[in-house]
Amino acid sequence: MLPRTLRGRVILIAILSIVLGLLASRIAKRVLPIDKRAELAAEAGNFSESESIYWQALQQGPVTVPLTMSFIEAHDRARALYRFAEVVPENMRKMAKIKPQPAMPDDVIDAFFARPELPREVVLIAKLHRGGATPEVLTELEREADKEPPMPWANHALGREAHKDGRFKVAADRLEREAMAFEREDDLEESLMLRLAAGDRAGVVARLNDPRIAARAPARLSFRFAMEQRQYGRAFRYLLPYSFPRPPLGPLALALVSAIAWFSFCARLGQLRLRPRLRVPLYLAAFGLGMLSIPITHYLIEWQELVLHLRQDGTVVRDAIFFILGVGFREELSKLICFIPLLPLLRAKGTSLDIVTCGALVGLGFASVENINYFTHGDLSAALARFLTANFLHMTMTALIATSFAKLGKKDDGFFEFTVTFMTVVVAHGVYDFFAVNPVVSEFSFLSMAVFILLARDFVLIMHDARLRAGRSKPLLPPFAYGMSAVCGASFVYGSALVGPQLAAEAMYLGLLGTVILVVVFVRQLRAL
Numbered sequence: 001m002l003p004r005t006l007r008g009r010v011i012l013i014a015i016l017s018i019v020l021g022l023l024a025s026r027i028a029k030r031v032l033p034i035d036k037r038a039e040l041a042a043e044a045g046n047f048s049e050s051e052s053i054y055w056q057a058l059q060q061g062p063v064t065v066p067l068t069m070s071f072i073e074a075h076d077r078a079r080a081l082y083r084f085a086e087v088v089p090e091n092m093r094k095m096a097k098i099k100p101q102p103a104m105p106d107d108v109i110d111a112f113f114a115r116p117e118l119p120r121e122v123v124l125i126a127k128l129h130r131g132g133a134t135p136e137v138l139t140e141l142e143r144e145a146d147k148e149p150p151m152p153w154a155n156h157a158l159g160r161e162a163h164k165d166g167r168f169k170v171a172a173d174r175l176e177r178e179a180m181a182f183e184r185e186d187d188l189e190e191s192l193m194l195r196l197a198a199g200d201r202a203g204v205v206a207r208l209n210d211p212r213i214a215a216r217a218p219a220r221l222s223f224r225f226a227m228e229q230r231q232y233g234r235a236f237r238y239l240l241p242y243s244f245p246r247p248p249l250g251p252l253a254l255a256l257v258s259a260i261a262w263f264s265f266c267a268r269l270g271q272l273r274l275r276p277r278l279r280v281p282l283y284l285a286a287f288g289l290g291m292l293s294i295p296i297t298h299y300l301i302e303w304q305e306l307v308l309h310l311r312q313d314g315t316v317v318r319d320a321i322f323f324i325l326g327v328g329f330r331e332e333l334s335k336l337i338c339f340i341p342l343l344p345l346l347r348a349k350g351t352s353l354d355i356v357t358c359g360a361l362v363g364l365g366f367a368s369v370e371n372i373n374y375f376t377h378g379d380l381s382a383a384l385a386r387f388l389t390a391n392f393l394h395m396t397m398t399a400l401i402a403t404s405f406a407k408l409g410k411k412d413d414g415f416f417e418f419t420v421t422f423m424t425v426v427v428a429h430g431v432y433d434f435f436a437v438n439p440v441v442s443e444f445s446f447l448s449m450a451v452f453i454l455l456a457r458d459f460v461l462i463m464h465d466a467r468l469r470a471g472r473s474k475p476l477l478p479p480f481a482y483g484m485s486a487v488c489g490a491s492f493v494y495g496s497a498l499v500g501p502q503l504a505a506e507a508m509y510l511g512l513l514g515t516v517i518l519v520v521v522f523v524r525q526l527r528a529l
Helices: 004-031 033-042 048-062 066-086 091-096 104-112 120-131 135-145 153-166 168-182 185-197 202-208 219-228 231-243 249-269 276-308 316-351 352-377 380-407 415-437 437-443 446-472 477-499 503-506 509-528
Strands: none
Touching: 004 415, 004 477, 004 503, 033 048, 048 066, 066 120, 066 135, 091 276, 104 120, 120 135, 120 153, 135 153, 153 185, 168 185, 168 219, 185 202, 185 219, 202 219, 219 276, 231 276, 249 276, 249 352, 249 380, 249 477, 276 316, 276 352, 316 352, 316 380, 316 415, 316 437, 352 380, 352 446, 380 446, 380 477, 380 503, 380 509, 415 437, 415 446, 446 509, 477 503, 477 509, 503 509
């Protein structure tokens, strides 16, 4: 059990987080833009509410094509869910937590889009999506799309229709025309991806060599094709923009809370207050180098795909190989590469405690950037579950590898110990991700938590050994407990602002389980530190 005073403060943080989460849910509904509120309602599965929010926005105006398309999509999904629920038994609806509401009447919607004062492009797009791709509507859209300049959204709509019909090259041409006429980067990216799907790699390369298109193309795609063509100088030009895109405000704030909480833990671990002139810049450098391990990882991702053809495909065997030899190997190697520049200074002026701490901070720097990617490119449930454990996990793995690497040349069996440690961590990392991500073994996802606990146990042991050599200092349990509480609380507040307290708590379940187990298992060891 936690000491009484510490336990009381942790409970206070939990209560404060719950209160803030409830408030965040209400405040978000008032301050978030209408389109964001509708998007979040749809992500939570409440399509009727999403439809209602978009309808309110249409009434208030201005009526735009993106708003029209979003409303029609929300309406179609709400109607489909309601019809589906009508044929599902009530007990199954309760188990699946399906609470559909009737969609808006079609005659009301059709009457709205028949209003003469609406922009011409809105009327045409509404006809296309409401009445179907009739020859009359398509002919009218094509006439407007081929004008100079084209009507806004006409080429976009025709491109989407061609995509539905499997005419990828036609769709790519239409979307590219829309993108270049109105500087829409999303359409350009989709156009390039459709050319790839159609097998037109030469067309993609030609467009990426066109300065007008290259300036708007996604950095990820430009980097990948530069690597394929062995244009390494050009590839490095796109590597940093690809690795560090502008982050959304919410995930950035959450990552900062997590980074501050666990940096405080590492500062206590490394006894920063005893040698601040050395350790403050050293520890900050370790954290920064950890962030720079992200571009190295992205470089290795492309190299592994191009040379080793390591890709995730959803099968058990290939995914196991991908996560161990692909994800686990490249991420741990990247973090080790970024730790190595610190080693001369650590050997000259540091202690074993500094080595453990710097290794953990390199892992934390990597995790801080990766956390943002979780929320930007993944669903909320997976992002929250991984976010709660990823920081401590990366700190653990990098500290274990860094400690064994620092023993090279100092022990007769140093190379053997490092090799065993590195490969063990790589395999454990891959197994953790495999059971957390692969859909075939999703029912065994608890094994990810088992791997997490085993690695964390080894981390506690090397912390204990290093602190014994350095002499006793302030206990590690308080910053550990506060760090865990702050990360869990901030995650709940962020999730509540997006999808409400109940869905946020459900999304955090697996990550909270790992956190609770970690605290229960290691509280006694951490009290000794």
